[in-house]
Amino acid sequence: MTYTHILTRPVRFFGFAALAALLAAIIFAGAAFGTTVFAAPIERTDVLIGFKNIPGFAEHTLVRAHGGAVTKSFHLVPAVAASLPSAAIRALERNPLVSVVEIDGEFTAIGHSVELDNTWGVAHVGAGSVHHDSVVGTGIKVAIIDTGIDYTHSDLGANYAGGHDFVNGDNDPMDDNGHGTHVAGTAAALLNGAGVVGAAPEARLYGLKVLNASGSGSFSDVIAALQWAVDNGVSVTNNSYGSSRDPGTLVQAAFDNSAAAGVLHIAAAGNEGNCPGNRNTVGYPARYASVVAVAATDKNDKRPCFSSTGPDVELSAPGVSITSTYLGGSYATGSGTSMASPHVAGVAALVMAAGEQSASAVRQILRDTAKPLGDSNHYGHGLIQAVAAVAAVGDSSPPPDDSEPEPEPEPAPEEPTDEPDTTTAVVSDISYSTSGGRTNDRHLTVAITISNGDGAPIGGATVSIDLHRNGSRIASGTGTTNSSGVVSFTLKNAQTGCYSTTVTDVVAEGAQWDGFTPSNEFCK
Incomplete structure (x- = not known):
């Protein structure tokens, strides 16, 4: 048997008689279907909540008890992302399970200007000379944390190995902005005699989309991307986005x-x-000690005025008039530290492919072999030098075997994730049906299926959803799955339009929700 719950719309103000009738109808519906009745929407804030332990059932329940909805749960850091009533923030901060509550703010792609010019940066840092020695970054996993990657581009497709779209909650990180595709080309465009070439032209590219079509994205999506990178064995990340304010302790x-x-x-x-x-x-995250901050230089090894300065600058790379891959199989030229950073990411992959697998050791090699350019607040240790960096790997050892830089086999590109387990709760299906009226389409029912990582249904899970019509939220509901892992919500007298459902929270004892809602839509 499938449990059915009535979705509740936001309350509007009526006259006393109408309000009394409405309340009576709600009470009747609740008695008939066991529905939880929600109050009118209140002011909510997107937050990151840090706990003293990795969040599980008790922590999720605590957030719900304060009127919140968990949108993502992390194990890289003991935290969740949640939408929380603003008035509840102070109460949560005082709870002994909670270590910190911080605003889930926004990162933005670090902008660039577009103009026509010839590519020059990869050659200027000496990567081309390294390519001639057959050091091309073979097999090194490089994640572009950005707006996604246009993996259909002829200069990128063969190196694309997979990824995730954290903005839309799916495994298709297609770029809808262009920034990430440009960055990806500088890091690892193919050495194929056409277009442009990246610093590491045989690296394995992963697209982790955290920025939307407008080039902005949440702190929590970046945390999720970093967690994905660790879980999937990524060696190098490129982060050409930033925030002028400190995102907080959890980021x-x-x-x-x-x-x-x-x-x-x-x-x-x-x-x-x-x-x-x-x-x-x-800016942040470049300012963190665990991140290499890259400044920009021009063809004369001079800093352009736009390049940020300060004691956290660690390295420099070409960032003026950099031509790279772009949307739709095209090429574009941009300037900015966004363009400088992937030169360093690519050279780091070359050093790893040459035999040095330790991230901290690679970082030190990049510093030690950089070409000094002057003021360290402007240039850090100096201009990245691919030839010297690769040569610094194992000075007393024989040349590396570039044909097999990674001893373990690569996972299938489409599924570079951990094996499923029984401690993860996932939304495995969202389906729609209609009933009632002369044409059997008056009422709309949404059925949500919750299962674990092995595909087995999870009964007794509490599921919260938002229902949207034509892009606007019109109703919310919370219900409990039956033994088949299914919970259903019914919207009475549903108007004509296109509906979609966002799962805002799943609480299941012994399992942690992965935070994602599969793509879905139903038009009536």
């Missing part, structure tokens, strides 16, 4: 913990500099 912990797990993080220093270069303008 920093996510970078620190993933770096400690062996991931080398490369990031754009930012485009907030001035011509004198006399201010500390490096």
Whole structure:
């Protein structure tokens, strides 16, 4: 038997008689179907909630008890992302299970200007010379944390190995902005005699989409991407986005913990500099000690005025008039520290392919072999040097075997994830049906199926959803799955339109929700 719950619409104000009738109808519906009745929408805030332990059933229940809905749950850091009534924040901060509550703010792609010019950066840092020695980054996993990757591009497709779209909650990180595709090409465009070539033209590219079509995305999606990178054995990440304000302790912990797990993080220093270069303008995450902050240089090894400055600048790379891959199989030229950062990410992959697998050792090699350019607040240790960096790997050892830089076999590109387990709760299906009326389409029912990582149904899970019509939220509901893992919600007298469902929370004893809602839509 499938449990059915009535979805509740936001309450509007009526006259006393109408309000009394409405309340009577709600009470009747609740008695008939066991529905929880919700109050009118209240002011809510997107937050990151840190706990003293990895969040599980008790922590999720605590958030729900304060009127919140968990949107993501993490194990890289002991935290969840949640939508919380603003008035409940202080109460949660005082709870002994909670270590911190921080705003889930926004990162933005570090902008660039587009103009026509010839590519030059990869050659300028010496990567082309390394390619001639057959060091091309073969098999090194490089994740582009950005707006996604246009993996249909002829200069990227063969190197694309998979990824995840954290903005839309699916495994298709197709770029809908262009920024991520441009960055990806500088890091690892193919050496194929056409278009452009990346610094590491045989690296395995993973697209982790955290920024939307407008180039902005949440702190929590970045944490989720870092967690994905660790779980899937990524060696290098490129982070060409930033925030001028400190995102807080949980975002920093996510970078620190993933770096400690062996991931080398490369990031754009930012485009907030001035011509004198006399201010500390490096943004986040580049400012974190666990991240390499990369400044931009031009063809004359000079810093452009836009390149951010400060004591956290670690390395420099070409970032003026950089031509790379773009949407629809095209190419574009951009300037910015966003363009400088992937040069360093690519060279880091070359060093790893040459035999040095330790992220901390690779970072030190990049520093030690950089070409000094002047003021360290402007250039850090200096311009990245691919030839010297690769040569520094195992000076006393024989040349590396570039044909097999990774001893373990690669996972299938479409499924680079952990094996399923019984401790993960997933939304495995969302289906729609209609009933009632002369044409049997008056009422709309949404059925949600919850299962574990092995595909077995989870009964007794509490599921909360938002229902949208034509892109606008119209109703919310909470219900409990039956023994088949199914819970159903019914919207009475559903109007014509296109409906979609977002799962906002799943609480299941012994299992942690993975935070994702599969794509779904139903039009009537």
